Amino acid sequence: MRPDPAVLLSCLLFRGKTAKEMEALLQHMSYTVHSYPKNALILAEGDRADRLGIVLEGRVEVQKSHPTGTGVTIAHLSGGQTIGEAVLFRRENVVPATVTAASPCTIMFISKAELLRLFTADTDMLTRFIENLSERLVLVNRKIEILSAGSLRRRVLGFLLEQAAQQKSEDITLPFSRKEWAEHLNTARPSLSRELGYLRGMGWIEFKGTGVTLLNRKAMSAYMRTEH
Amino acid sequence: MRPDPAVLLSCLLFRGKTAKEMEALLQHMSYTVHSYPKNALILAEGDRADRLGIVLEGRVEVQKSHPTGTGVTIAHLSGGQTIGEAVLFRRENVVPATVTAASPCTIMFISKAELLRLFTADTDMLTRFIENLSERLVLVNRKIEILSAGSLRRRVLGFLLEQAAQQKSEDITLPFSRKEWAEHLNTARPSLSRELGYLRGMGWIEFKGTGVTLLNRKAMSAYMRTEH
DNA sequence: AATATTTGGTAACATCCGTTACCGATTATA
């Protein structure tokens, strides 16, 4: 089965390539493509990771199994996103999470050896790959910052300000539901609701559904600058 | 000034090389070496990161400046450790922290372009570099796990069990002081002390200074498996 | 459309834990 070049071009690894270059590349690299029905297990926690996955079609779910039995969803991946790039080059290259098909999907696999070959032949791809890892690193570092920001109020404000900066607007559309948001901030949903209510009472924000409007960014930043 | 090959061999980038290979490599790569007096500023937050630093001598301190003025030390680096490897390949390659000389020190710099050249010439080095990034990534992911473990008790237990597994012993030697430990767990020092006292009262642990002994790993693991 | 399910806001309650203060022990500095 042949992967769709258009999807691959949206993959960070191949960013910057022309459709033509991508076609040519596909001819000269070795890979496999695999289809999965909905809910199929793609990678199990503990599996050895020796190849990179690229989602071609469908949606993929990454879950971290919790000792208590309830799994926590870490990420949803769709077309162009990669699987296992963070563990591929580790010495102890064991998959730390379970990957399943959230919908019927097809995935392209490239072996580690082939990747290395591609990297030495194409410095751009190498740069893209490292770039991707670095980006991920700052992302999780940011998450750590949020988690260690202190009180729930600081965590919420920090997150909102970050989103505003990212979306370059005072009108933010959140990427998740209240429940997921609470999880992201490592708090309980009612606690988050209470906090949002408080912030609305202060006249700092307005919100409805997944939309939040920052009414007083100055005050919010000032609060973040206070010691506690 | 010539760097000491012995120190470089302890650097992850060059791991696995013989002294002879290292010597030869030094002859054929371009780099600069710079000395700093104690407390000198090596990199300022916001600087552009376009080269990799390797600590040759002395100790280096990495601090994250907090809006309130007080800086938080993120890491101490010494011989063989690298500076800036995580941001070097980012699109927005701006140094996110301040790097200063904790003692008089000398640092070797390799430009990004030269690094790329080395990578294509030497796949081992490339693998080492990516390996390093990946390792860092799982490290911070582990930190996130600890931070989001829930109650302080769960965070402390989780950390202790992890350390025990890592040190393969019930007698753990902690890598930091109480103050630093509390910071790592994102809590206040008295809170940590209180919790340790409680765990001792339960007969689960014993501790003195930086040493902790797990007396009842089974109970501790069982507690971690409970829902709350 | 009718029903079931999920989502989100709210309130009451209990408790975890951050804060402050104090003191002895340990370690740096004179």
Add this chain to the structure above:
DNA sequence: TATAATCGGTAACGGATGTTACCAAATATT
């Protein structure tokens, strides 16, 4: 050695937040 500074344990207090329960609104399912 004497003094200062830091580290670490403990206790009291209060506020922040997790927990539970309930209800209305939105959404999915039949």
